[in-house]
Amino acid sequence: MKNLLHQSNRDMRQFRRKTYAETIDFAVMRPALRERSTSRLKARIVDLSDGGLGIQADNPLEPGVMLSFTNGDDKKSGVIKWASKADDQQHRAGLAFRTDDTHGIKYPVELSDACSEIREDLAEYAGALEKKTEEYVDAMEALASACSAPGADAGKIMDDVRRLNGKMMSACAEFEEAVAYDEDILKAHRQAFQGKTDSMLSGSYLLQHARTWPQGGQGDYKMLENVYKNSPLSSGLGYYLDLYGLSLSLAEAVRCRIKRLEVIVRQEIRSRKAPSVLNIGCGSCRELMGLAPDIAASGAQVICIDTDGDALAFALERLSFTEAADSIEFRKYNATRMFDDELNMAAFGKTDIIYSAGLFDYLPSEFLSKVLGALYRMLNEGGTLVAPFKDAARYSSQDFHWLVNWDGFRQRTETEFRFILEDAGIPMSAVREERDETGIIIFYMITKK
Numbered sequence: 503m504k505n506l507l508h509q510s511n512r513d514m515r516q517f518r519r520k521t522y523a524e525t526i527d528f529a530v531m532r533p534a535l536r537e538r539s540t541s542r543l544k545a546r547i548v549d550l551s552d553g554g555l556g557i558q559a560d561n562p563l564e565p566g567v568m569l570s571f572t573n574g575d576d577k578k579s580g581v582i583k584w585a586s587k588a589d590d591q592q593h594r595a596g597l598a599f600r601t602d603d604t605h606g607i608k609y610p611v612e613l614s615d616a617c618s619e620i621r622e623d624l625a626e627y628a629g630a631l632e633k634k635t636e637e638y639v640d641a642m643e644a645l646a647s648a649c650s651a652p653g654a655d656a657g658k659i660m661d662d663v664r665r666l667n668g669k670m671m672s673a674c675a676e677f678e679e680a681v682a683y684d685e686d687i688l689k690a691h692r693q694a695f696q697g698k699t700d701s702m703l704s705g706s707y708l709l710q711h712a713r714t715w716p717q718g719g720q721g722d723y724k725m726l727e728n729v730y731k732n733s734p735l736s737s738g739l740g741y742y743l744d745l746y747g748l749s750l751s752l753a754e755a756v757r758c759r760i761k762r763l764e765v766i767v768r769q770e771i772r773s774r775k776a777p778s779v780l781n782i783g784c785g786s787c788r789e790l791m792g793l794a795p796d797i798a799a800s801g802a803q804v805i806c807i808d809t810d811g812d813a814l815a816f817a818l819e820r821l822s823f824t825e826a827a828d829s830i831e832f833r834k835y836n837a838t839r840m841f842d843d844e845l846n847m848a849a850f851g852k853t854d855i856i857y858s859a860g861l862f863d864y865l866p867s868e869f870l871s872k873v874l875g876a877l878y879r880m881l882n883e884g885g886t887l888v889a890p891f892k893d894a895a896r897y898s899s900q901d902f903h904w905l906v907n908w909d910g911f912r913q914r915t916e917t918e919f920r921f922i923l924e925d926a927g928i929p930m931s932a933v934r935e936e937r938d939e940t941g942i943i944i945f946y947m948i949t950k951k
Contacts, residue, residue, distance in 0.1 A: 671900040705740030712906035720910035723813035755942035776801035777854035783861030787817035794824035807835040841872040857888035863911040875926035
């Protein structure tokens, strides 16, 4: 393509280009953000370099327009530097990736005029978000006072918490759309929001835990146990904030997921004699409490792995009183090593049943394909891999990205899951699919023929 400065002299290109051919969805944010002209564009990437890319689309493109896109787990954004008409139906453009940092926001150096206008409008949206945040904090402070007042109306307080959080998260969603889902900008504003709201929201055990992650990683066993038990642990306003978090649709889906997982694994165990079972990223092993009789009756041997020693100790103590205690082994092992066939065979050998409750949501797509492919190859003939995923099309992510710092699980959809399975070399004829009661969790049962 023409280079990003639209120079005809090949020797003046700053970055080496390579040809490319893929159609992808772009988020489009025009300079006049105040007009809320954020939209979507489907275009074909025709070449790319470290400095930018060339695209071709059916619609006209304008210099100064900001585009952002996600390709797998790689998020990029930039501004159109040049645009031209390729023929009667197609339009070409060169997109410069952001390369310079101005007031904490990166934009191409060459685009100072266009980006100045974008910065002004971004400041306007950021100011509006800050104002709404201040109003939110003031309202929450008033609620905190109401909680301690004699004769406080618990139902009204809970309704107010839901209303205020819903209104604030809607404002955050609008801001996400306004900045075309630019991850760098969003990260800065999310951190600012959490700082401004910390004094009010830290009274909630649930929210505070999901902001600080004291176990060292997101989605730890203590948090999930709290979600499973579905019981608030805080007092005052924190009590109602706990209730709010536990009532979110994704929290309900997580509770349904562990129950459905227990049913699925039970069916797999009962259909075999003395099966070998591998539980990856096992956490608290809550599902194994219900499965203990089946494990003992079938002669199953279960290996549970996790990197969190506290989680393993918790699960060991819980299961040591069951009839399956002698059939369950706990190992401190990093599941991210499981993309390697040789390592897998040396550590675990061939296995009949492999499953994980939630680990797969946290792995980048390209790496996840390698892991799933390796796990599929670990299966004995007739063995089953159970892989549940959260469908991002079925829940709102703002509560997890703004109220708390729980952004480690990937925002993927059913279409992406299928691509991942195909990239893993898993034949779709081997895959059965079902959803949990909420419709948010998709279970893939993959049986090796």
